[in-house]
Amino acid sequence: MLKGIWTYRELIHPIAPEFQVALGEGNTPLVKARNIGNKIGLENLYFKLENLNPSGSYKDRFAALAVANCLQQGKKAILATSSGNTGAALAAYAAAAGLKCIICLVDGAPFGKVQQMGVYGAELLMIKDFGISDSCTIEVMETLRELATEHDSSLEISAYKFSPIGMQGVQTIAFEIAEELEDVDQVFVPAGGGGLYLSILRGFAKWKAHKQSGLNPTIHCVQPEGNDTIASLMNRSRKEPVALPTSTTKISGLQVSSLLDAEAIMEQTPFNDTDGILVSDEEVFYYQKLLAQEEGIYCEPAGAVALAGLMAAASLGKVDPKKPVVCLVTGHGFKDQQALNKIYTQQDCRYVDTVKQTKEELVKKIYK
Numbered sequence: 001m002l003k004g005i006w007t008y009r010e011l012i013h014p015i016a017p018e019f020q021v022a023l024g025e026g027n028t029p030l031v032k033a034r035n036i037g038n039k040i041g042l043e044n045l046y047f048k049l050e051n052l053n054p055s056g057s058y059k060d061r062f063a064a065l066a067v068a069n070c071l072q073q074g075k076k077a078i079l080a081t082s083s084g085n086t087g088a089a090l091a092a093y094a095a096a097a098g099l100k101c102i103i104c105l106v107d108g109a110p111f112g113k114v115q116q117m118g119v120y121g122a123e124l125l126m127i128k129d130f131g132i133s134d135s136c137t138i139e140v141m142e143t144l145r146e147l148a149t150e151h152d153s154s155l156e157i158s159a160y161k162f163s164p165i166g167m168q169g170v171q172t173i174a175f176e177i178a179e180e181l182e183d184v185d186q187v188f189v190p191a192g193g194g195g196l197y198l199s200i201l202r203g204f205a206k207w208k209a210h211k212q213s214g215l216n217p218t219i220h221c222v223q224p225e226g227n228d229t230i231a232s233l234m235n236r237s238r239k240e241p242v243a244l245p246t247s248t249t250k251i252s253g254l255q256v257s258s259l260l261d262a263e264a265i266m267e268q269t270p271f272n273d274t275d276g277i278l279v280s281d282e283e284v285f286y287y288q289k290l291l292a293q294e295e296g297i298y299c300e301p302a303g304a305v306a307l308a309g310l311m312a313a314a315s316l317g318k319v320d321p322k323k324p325v326v327c328l329v330t331g332h333g334f335k336d337q338q339a340l341n342k343i344y345t346q347q348d349c350r351y352v353d354t355v356k357q358t359k360e361e362l363v364k365k366i367y368k
């Protein structure tokens, strides 16, 4: 039986059944908030748990289609660049498909994410200044393009600008939301290069066209203040996209100073209702902790950006409290150890000689 993204094979790039690779991606839970919604008076707040994809992020929807397409085209290997989640997803699906995978890592990519790619068996290179200096980035891209043409391999990067076929897999997030919540009013989406955001815009536009649905949710682009390449365009405080000299956010996965899909987003927006929101890194870390402690949802910082954006929008009165609202939780808590250390460290875990001696103390603390 077809599952996950392959349920929507008629709405995405066609792949023959023998090339479809699946590891359980997609069909992720849409969980209703138990506490955070009530606190701000939202009756229908939902979290789309993309952190529960097989490699721990929504990038698996991209990798499943990108790798299947490489198989269908008879490619010999997959080449990629990544700061973390794209590489982990491609490495997993390449392993399943029996394809070799070479990944050029952004200088300073979090080791947890790098380790995951290595465990899946990908060939990894961390390149000095890659993702930091333009000249280095250009050289890496040129070399990968040469390798791809000379050795019949496919260069896959999670943006429409580079991988328009694979990215269609990400549109299935919108299809799943549309199918489950027929009256969804607002969707909050984090953005780095904007490929995910564009996928949600295109996914809803496609759904409306194919299903004659009247659905027209507002799609919010949420970015950290230190990486405002798209959000100010979406709320119309800026007219043209501008690349940044450097990204100053600390949120792993959202440090994308170049424009990638910004221009394509501009061309797409007449078909959707859009808005843009900026949040501080501190707000994001706060909501990462709140998601864990109020909802039981374990995500990396990038996974809490959408909720931080919703909170900012709600405080500006932009959210109808009765209508369904969805926040995408894009990546798993296990991904970023350094960020977890902001919430809880080894020193926070008490080591005691006997439990008896601490019983009274526990009673005071917990049952007071």
Ligand SMILES: *Cc1c(COP(=O)(O)O)cnc(C)c1O
Pocket: 057, 058, 059, 085, 086, 158, 190, 191, 192, 193, 194, 195, 196, 197, 253, 254, 256, 300, 302, 303, 330, 331, 332
């Ligand atoms: C890649 C990623 C994003 C952002 O996606 P873009 O397409 O670069 O905008 C958000 N959250 C997580 C967890 C990611 O891995």
